[in-house]
Amino acid sequence: MILFGTYHGTGSVWYSLAVFVPSVMGAGLVIAWLRIISGSVWVAVLFHGFWNYFIQQVYPAMTVMTDAGEMMLGEFGWFAAAFYVGLALVLWHFRDRLPKLPAEGV
Secondary structure, three states: OOOOOOOOOOOOHHHHHHHHHHHHHHHHHHHHHHHHHHOOHHHHHHHHHHHHHHHHHHHHHHOOOOHHHHHHOOOOOHHHHHHHHHHHHHHHHOHHHOOOOOOOOO
8 A cells, every 4th residue: 555555654664664664563563562461452453543643633734744743743754663663672572571472273
């Protein structure tokens, strides 16, 4: 959708890819952590829904967008990518605190 559709930021398509991919990878680790630590998929679902609502509705209503702000904020801004990658690194550091998952085939 980013490459061939209209799902990208106001900058170039390559900038959108460069910030969206690390953002999604970091978010994936955060959401996986929430799923494992809680034992429920609903925590991850609610977190994802909250994030989407906040990034698409609440935050834009609270800010006045400038050209620099467009590159920093929102789904395709570098701040979301930096936030998620940073949070993913913190959670990765504490991965030994996760409950042990059952072994395959048991």
